[in-house]
Amino acid sequence: MRNLSRYAAATVIAGFVLTGCGSESGTGSPSTPSPSAPTLPTASVTQSTPVGTGLPLTVSRTGGFAGFDDQVQIGTDGVATVSKRGKETIRCKLDASLLTTITTAAQQVDWASLAPTKPATKHPDDMIVAVSANGKTARIEDPSVKPLAASVTKLLTEAAIPPGPLCKQL
Numbered sequence: 001m002r003n004l005s006r007y008a009a010a011t012v013i014a015g016f017v018l019t020g021c022g023s024e025s026g027t028g029s030p031s032t033p034s035p036s037a038p039t040l041p042t043a044s045v046t047q048s049t050p051v052g053t054g055l056p057l058t059v060s061r062t063g064g065f066a067g068f069d070d071q072v073q074i075g076t077d078g079v080a081t082v083s084k085r086g087k088e089t090i091r092c093k094l095d096a097s098l099l100t101t102i103t104t105a106a107q108q109v110d111w112a113s114l115a116p117t118k119p120a121t122k123h124p125d126d127m128i129v130a131v132s133a134n135g136k137t138a139r140i141e142d143p144s145v146k147p148l149a150a151s152v153t154k155l156l157t158e159a160a161i162p163p164g165p166l167c168k169q170l
Contacts, residue, residue: 079094
């Protein structure tokens with residue numbers, strides 16, 4: 001997946017270079033810009049995905065038998081601020097593939113239908129994993145935020161202290 005992202009990025013950059021060269025000279029063959037033109041709008045839509053309605057996003061993990069108190073705040077620029085009880089807060093840049101996965105999932109959530117309340121514990125040692133965006137918060141097991149479940153689990157693994165390979169410390 002990581003190599004595929006790099007390949008896609010290299011293809012987009014090559015497309016920009018080729019399109020720019022063809023436009024400047026004005027003498028390039030008409031068939032060369034045509035194949036790259038349909039590819040570029042698709043790539044620029046992919047590039048703009050991280051600034052969707054689901055970001056900024058906050059993921060928190062609290063309680064449980066271990067007494068978790070973790071929080072990951074993701075900005076529209078893909079920078080995550082990670083805090084954990086007893087550890088110094090860090091900032092890391094999320095890998096583009098992970099950021100795209102989280103953003104796409106967050107855009108599938110109907111944030112307007114969620115209540116703006118903090119989730120309460122259901123029983124002693126209840127571990128709450130919650131997501132917040134657009135002023136609304138829900139537990140990860142809430143069916144309304146189901147699209148985020150897998151990506152939030154991956155985020156809590158990668159945006160940790162120390163961060164995993166998909167979150168490069170700044």
